[in-house]
Amino acid sequence: MASAIPEQRPVSIGEALRGLRHEAATYKGILSWIATVDHKRIGVMYGITAFIFFLIGGLEAMVIRIQLAQPNQSVVDPQQYNQIFTMHGTTMIFLVVMPMSAAFFNLMVPLMIGARDVAFPRLNAFSYWVFLLGALFLNFGWITGDIPDSGWFGYAPLSVQSLGHGMDFWMLGLQILGISSMAGGFNFIVTILNMRAPGMSLFRMPVFIWMTLVTSFLIILAMPVITIALFELGFDRFFAANFFNPENGGDPLLWQHLFWLFGHPEVYILILPAMGIVSEILPTFARKPLFGYPFVVFSGILIGFIGWGVWAHHMFTTGLGAPANAAFGVSTMIIAVPTGVKIFNWLGTLWGGSIHLATPLLFAVGMVAMFIIGGLSGVTHAVVPSDFQQQDTYYVVAHFHYVLFGGAIFGLFSGIYYWFSKFTGRMLSEGIGKVHFWLMLAGFNLTFFPHHMLGLLGMPRRIYSYPEGMGWDVYNMISTVGAFVIAASMLVFMFNFIRSIKRGRRASADPWDGRTLEWTIPSPPPPYNFATIPVVHARDEAWHRKYVEDDQGRIVRVPAGAEHDVESHEAAGAEGHHIHMPLPSIFPLIAAIGLPMIAFGLTYYQDTHGEWALPLIPAGVVVLLIGIFGWGLEPEAE
Amino acid sequence: MQHVTPAEHGMETSTGLDNRKLLMWLFLASECLFFGSLVATYLLYKGRSTTPPFPHDTTIAGVEYSGIYDIPFTSVSSFVLLMSSLTMVLALAALQRDNRRAAQVWILATALLGITFLAGQAFEFTEFYHEGLTVSSSVFGSTFFVLTGFHGTHVAVGVLILLSLFVMGLRGRLTSERSLNLELAGLYWHFVDVVWIVIFTFVYLIQ
The missing domain is CATH 4.10.860 (DNA Excision Repair, Uvrb; Chain A)
Structure with missing residues (x-):
């Protein structure tokens, strides 16, 4: 180890550059990706991995929908059905929405705050590799036949008593993924607090950055709780401990408390990044600043706080007693207030704007609309007597798909359409993108709206089949047809994505007339992002560099030549501008x-x-x- | 303002707080939730055990059971751990004054105090095991071993960090300009000590 200790002496600029070139030359091709610490490459790897798992989770969902299309089917047996819905939920939450959000954190945070990389580039690479290996471990059961089967919530004592290694893969897989998420959370908090460009005060930060900050705090504080719960579960499973064993004084309900104390902040971990993305897209395409920026920011922070005080609304029917139920019912209704504030601010942003109806905006508006539906059914769950009726029915399934698919996934897709050009230098096809949007919107509502009716008609969740004559047949069939429409929309998206990478229209640095710093640098950005670290004078810095008010108070574009939005990066490079980048x-x-x-x-x-x-x-x-x-x-x- | 790169040495951060120090504070914040969840579990299950041995003197159905805790012994090992915080402070102070030799001595002293504490814990665990307390014997056994074992693992990691710093010092790489390394180790070490005060109070002292 002694020989590995580097010389600690100051190096000259020339030496540094030679060193950099030398190091860069050492890693080529696939190895340059394996050893990369560049936040953009890590972001791309996060995004691609998450999308592959989105397809896997989607296939699992298709099996569920095919099985339930008609009464008394036996495409899968009950045990296989348990495994598939467990893996579907776990995959979509931990291997799709969280890492897809992490992809956006990676890609966008340094660009939007005017930094060259994250605070800890190697910790960032570590987060990705831990995520990838944890995800593969979690899915290892597909090879050995030991597939997790106790639901994504892993309720004890079922998860303790589950036979085979399925729940071991689930439990240890989530532990590994938790390490990845926490490492990422620490990294992005430090990056956002410490690496902002000069002049970018907290209240000049883009809303997406704010939501990343709140999400990261939720991650570092909520993941420990599930880590301990899983730790206790592990001791029960491996060493016959008694944490959830009632015979020896344990209490299975402790699992539910710990799980949901993590689980409810977790739902905000899933939705806040999408809300941040939408808060960037709506102003750009309405050509107006975000309406009530401080309200949106403080609402996000407030959601982050109140999100800790609502967990027992997942447990109304467990017998907590009327006072606890009432308290958690009220706190759940209160958290709807900051969420509603955000929705009104988004509507206020669109109101009176000169709207450019491009694909990113379609997805963003789709997110707002679908999230409202999911939010409203959520409020009905806060009403305890109503929740007693809805608990464990398809009504709940409808609710969380409207917020997680209608909310988070639509928001993430709007981000993909918005920022695709920044990293590829090409535009996604608008025409195909619109086909994708309308198909996905139609498919989504066909699939999940009938779940409201199914739930109210009493169809329970997690059943592998149902008899005829319950009045559920038609709604189930519609839902299955809708699932195929969603699948078709994904094929359209993948076609668009692959085609556009190769043959998409060339994108300028700033194709949408954007408002934030990432649009001031070339597409794709150079490895060092900013040749010169920008100095920020305003919220929506990029917009203020492009537009000024004339004598009559009208907004006019800064004349060409006078604008200093896109800097001459080649010139900066030719000067031998000494930019020290982290080594692979x-x-x-x-x-x-x-x-x-x-x-x-x-x-x-x-x-x-x-x-x-x-x-x-x-x-x-x-x-x-x-x-x-x-x-x-x-x-x-x- | 001068344009400096993040990788450059002595980079000024937006908050003025060093990146690594901020990272450590955030890590300790999340550690609070780790230990908080375990302590909460312990407190929830306090007194719910149905099989002996019990932590404190207990009478069930007229039968008296003597408590398993040896408070004087654990008090001594707690004192040892708390003293290690003092030596940690002395180590950092010495290094910041560029008295490297003294710093090395105090680092080693801190590590040895930590090892003494761990030895005490190993002895205690063995004793309890011989009296029939295991992870699976009762809910008290589960919560006690997992909570104190989790803390002991933290002490062990701290000892590993201290010994690594000691080796760095032997190679002349631990200097006053690089005292942040020791300061971060110190933050972690003090945190682990403070957590032990909480555990000692809630787990051992309160009946």
Whole structure:
């Protein structure tokens, strides 16, 4: 290890540049991606991985819908059905919406705050690799046949007693994913608080940055709670501990409390990034500043706080008693207020704007509309007697798909259409994009609106089949048809995406007449993002660089030549502008590999003939430590 | 304002707080939730055990059971851990005065105090095990071992960090300009100590 210690002496600019070129030349092709610490590349990897899992989770959903299309079907048996809905929920939440949001954090945060990278580039790479390996571990059961089967919420004691290794993969997979999320959360908080360009005070930050900040705080404070819950579950499963074992004084309800104490902040972790994206897109396409910026920001912060005091609304029927139910019912209604404030601000932003009805705006407006429907059914859940009726019915399924698919997924797609050109230098096809939007909107509502009726007609969740004559047949069939429409819309999207990467119209640096800093740099941005770190004078800095008020108070464009929006990056490069970028590193990946090794060891070592797995635990710890020490001792930049 | 790059040494941050220090504070904030959840679990299950041994003297159906805790012993090991915070402070103060030799001595002293605490915990765990308390014997066993074991793991990680810093010091890489490394280790170490005060109070002292 001694030889790995670098010389700690100041290096000249020339040496640094040579070093940089040398390092960059060391890693080419696939290795340059494996060793990358560039937030943009990491963001792209997050996005692609999350989208692949979106397709897998979507296929799982299709199996569910095919099975339920008609009464008394047996496409899958009950056990397989349990496995598929468990994996569908777990995948969509932990492997799709969270990492897709992380992709946007990675891609956009440094660009929007005027930074060259995140605060801890290698920690960022570590987050991605841990996420990827955790996701693969979670899905490993598809190979061995041990597939998680106790629901994405893993209620004890079912999750303790579940046979086989399915729930081990679930439990340890989520532990690994939690490490990834927390590492990302720390990184983005430090980046946002510490790496803002000069002049970008907190209240000049784009709303997306604010929502990333709130989400990151929720992540670092909520993930520990589920980590401990999973830790306790692990002790119950592996070492016959009694945390959730009523025979020995344990209480299965503790699992629900811990799970939902995490789980409710988690739903805001899922929706706030999408709300941030929409808050960027609506002003750009309405050509107006965001209406009531401070209200939107403070509402987001307030949601972050109140989100901690509503968890027991998932548990109204568990017998908490009337006072607790009433208190959590009221807190749940209160949290609807800041959410409503945001919706009115979005409507206020569109009101009177000169609207440019491009695809990103369609998805953003779709998000607002669908989220309102999901929000309203959410408020009905806050009414305790009403919730008693709806608990565990398809009405709940309708509600959370309207907020998570109608809300989060529509919001994330609007972000993809909005920022695609920034990273590819080409535009997604508007025409195909609109086909995608209308198909997805129609398919989504066809699929999930009937779930409201199904729930009110008493169809329970998580049943693998149902008899005839319940009045559920037609709604189920409509829902299944809708699922196929959504699937078709995804094919349209993928066609558009792949075609546009190759043959899309060339994009300028600022195709939408944007308002934030990312539109002041070339598309795609150079590795260092900003040749010169911008100095920020206003909220919507990029817009203020392009437009001024004339004598009559009319808004006019700054004449060409006078504007200083897109800087001459080639010139800056030619001057030998000394930009010190973080060096690529493979140690984050090495450290990450240690974690699934430990998890495999824990999963298998108690099996008959499982002796082979025991050494994996210390070996994984050693690999993790090698990664961490190598990481600590290598030079990080220059 | 001069345009400086993030990677450049001595970069001024927007808050003026060093990136790594801010990271450590955030990490400790999330640690509060880790320990908070475990302590909450312990308190929820306090007195719910149905099988002996029990933590404190208990009478069930006329049968008296003597408590398993050895408060004087644990008080001593708690004192050892708290003293390690003092040596930690002395180590940092010495390094900031560029008295590297003294810093090395105090770092090693802190690590040794930490190891002493861990040895005490290992002894305590073994004793309890011989009296029949295991992770699976009762809900008290589950909550006690997982909570104090989780804390002990934190102390062990702290010892590992301290020993790494000691080795860095031997190689002359721990200097007053790089005292932040030690300061961060100190923040973590003090946090782990403070958590022990909470655990000692709620788990051992309050009946």
